[in-house]
Amino acid sequence: MGTGSFCELWACLALCALMLLRTQGAGVGITYLESAVAKGAVCLDGSAPAYHFDKGFGSGINNWLVHMEGGGWCTDIATCSERKNTQKGSSKFMVKQFGFSGILGSKQKSNPDFFNWNRIKIRYCDGSSFTGDIEAVNPANKLFFRGARVWHAIIDDLLAKGMRNAQNAILSGCSAGGLASILHCDEFRQLLPSTAKVKCVADAGYFIHGKDISGGSFIESFFGKVVATHGSAKNLPASCTSRTRPELCFFPQYVVPHMQTPIFIINAAYDSWQIKNILAPSAVDRKKEWKNCKLDLKKCSSAQLQTVQAFRQQVVNAVTPLHNSTSRGLFLDSCYTHCQAGGADTWSGDKSPTVGNTVHSSVIPLYPL
Template sequence: MKNARNAILSGCSAGGLAAILHCDRFRSLLPASARVKCVSDAGYFIHGTDISGGSRIESFFGQVVRTHGSAKNLPASCTSKMRPELCFFPQYVAQTMRTPLFVINSAYDSWQIKNILAPTAVDSKKEWKNCKLDLKKCSATQLQTVQNYRTQFLKAVNIGLGTSSRGLWINSCYAHCQSGSVSTWLADKSPVVGNTKMGKAVGDWFYDRSAFEKIDCPYPCNPTCVSVDSES
């Protein structure tokens, strides 16, 4: 890699989280003259509140850290300030990142709605089952709770990504992982944010042609979401 001129560390879901956690370390392996940036798709898992008022995701991340001995591999810039399990949340790690980061995510990420907002453990009566399968099946009260989660998500993004080198492509589709398919990346019917497909947004940002920081309007405003599978 000593002759590298351009490099991207990217991933989707857990891979998108890893791209954030290891971004600066990846940068350190490459020549100082190289253009090095990171792209996280559906990896911006937030330290959110669930429908019970608690945070099951914090407990889950704590179990992951202890089981795998992950603390030693998390960014010291974060673990020196807070508990290791909190350093699994991008909103705390991204604050101290030195390497440019582009975040592709839905503000209504289907994995997060199912596992952070309304995990089965706090929905014993399965009142959220249909809503989690299809937002069109949510009650008015449930949909308002989902909209409130969007507010939590956007706040976490703004807390974590406060530098001019960031890129944002945040849509309102009920989806998880959108960059791994040609149909959603840069095809004729790919979803758009600010009239821009994610492939063009990332390319222009990476090559310094133009910045891109766009956040979609609230669900269900984006008609281009019809091309996105919620389990993609």
Template sequence: MAYARLGQWLSLLVCLLILLKAESHPVELTLVQSAVAKGAVCLDGSPPAYHFDKGFGAGINNWLVHIEGGGWCKDVESCVERTKNFRGSSTKMEKTISFSGVLGKKQTMNPDFYNWNRIKVRYCDGSSFTGDVEAVDPATNLHFRGGRVFRAIIDDLLAKGMINAKNALLSGCSAGGLASILQCDNFRSLLPAGTNVKCLADAGYFINAKTITGSQQIEAFYSQVVALHGSAKHLPASCTSRLRPGLCFFPQNVIPQLRTPIFLVNAAYDSWQIKNILAPSVADPKGTWKSCKSGIKNCSPAQIQTMQDYRLQFLNVLNGGLTNSPSHGAFIDSCYAHCQIGTQETWMASDSPVVSKTTIAKAVGDWYYNRSPSKKIDCPYPCNPTCKNKEFDSN
């Protein structure tokens, strides 16, 4: 009897181990070696890369391409610094990673995309996949080739089956979310005419706002990025034909002209934007905002009011871009957060953030499959108790 019971326990343990392995299986890094000959390389000249988890069952001809985030570099010094880590070199990237959130393969946790071909594109060019400068300074060996990298990766995926895609979704987080906006129509043009193509930007709607001192910090920064990387030729022509290239790094100047349906997931109090657009250190030399930026609960009433004003500015800009097309959607929660679709707890879990009783995962799925209207705008902070508000080290 004891041996039989032990056998049952061992069988149960084996089943649990198999289940755990299935839920957290590593997804290997794929280097696109063929891209090197095209000059489509990371900042240090190494080949671009992605992680690919193949689709199965009914999702075998559906493709989700998700672009990693990680900021930008605006000058030679900051770009050289990126080559020392995975932000600028595929030689420094992890060989395997785990997928979760919108990339997860468990049906209960990602019901609309779990069985799709799911790809995480690694970000190693520092320009949101827009750069294209032929010359390489031998003193730095910096390659500004983000636009070429995007095309090379998409070509590689097309050759691996995406040419037969029935459904496709280009998504991204932060700088990757911006890339999914800037490359949205281009992505659609590279897929078969009959493919249902849409785009999803998470924390990628950076607005052209002034700092707390009234300076145009982010506008100047983006102009430097675009100039250094030679981004103009890979920014949407619908924008560059009207505005100078630096302004075409802002989604508010691109989305109104998009022909491809797009969905925006963003926190109204995006923690990156509060820290780097509204109250960057250069505009706060005395560090008055330091504690507030480390966690919204630390903010003074006056700082909260400034952030409320920023939220209204954000929503006004957002609404101006989305009203032109009923095919566009949005999920704007009132959280102090940045990037929410790649993490299971914020994408879809028992305690995930909700707006109008809807999780991000359900809102995105309803929009993609045209199940219901999908423009959900939250009430102002602190109205939403489901928020996962970020806290940062204030040192």
């Protein structure tokens, strides 16, 4: 093969790849917020925070949807040190192009309400649901616990890029990002114009203060370590921390009753992450009796299924603050899954979960801006 034909082949492949990215709704470039580094607003490893921004147009030009990425938490020096060498702890490892789909999708057919809004995905690289802020950096591990500063720096940058003129705005997120959308919801409202209509949407972020299979609450201890390691207490909603211990304010059921900003929750009653990590965490299931059951509920024994059903009741009890409210909404389905608004299949596909003949993509319009 000659040089010319070889170059033509690679050009063709590059063009095909680009077309594939566009077909899949990908290709939203990354923005590294280098100016934030001087403010100490950095990822776990000290690198600049980052986000992806697809600008709005037409009727959505002054509407903003800010979505925070999820990805769990780190609880101590060891787990945070491991995390800083991944995209969940460093922007150095993040992909340069990110495909937007689901609630962030750019196609009118599959995302009719938000397709032409300013859509932003904030990358998650701090391990604390954007709540940490410790000034000192130990030279031995060189870890930066600055999640709250990262959040503020990116929001400030978006305000400067036009969000300060928002007419409608939604703060959303998935998993740890969904929790972050709850914890930062009222503050987000305060940073936007008083004339703007602002609401929050948390997807799979309603982590419950549940009992595990031993009768204890492993998740309370887990979240307590996150709060202590990252210095999160001062950045959790004061409306909650003024009433109870800071680590309990990582649980939405204690935060939501005192929120001022309207919020909508999308969650599974049989949330797969919560069953694996709140009901039957590996640290409690030392004999691994729940290993197969957690991977596939069809492999659960009858006794285990009863326990899973009891956990569902814990979830139902925990969402009580969302009942009978004009400013709080809930879409609670019975899927064994975790995060449902970000994917095309679960957000607006033919097989999307349905509750009362209502699918995910129809939920938010029922909760009008």
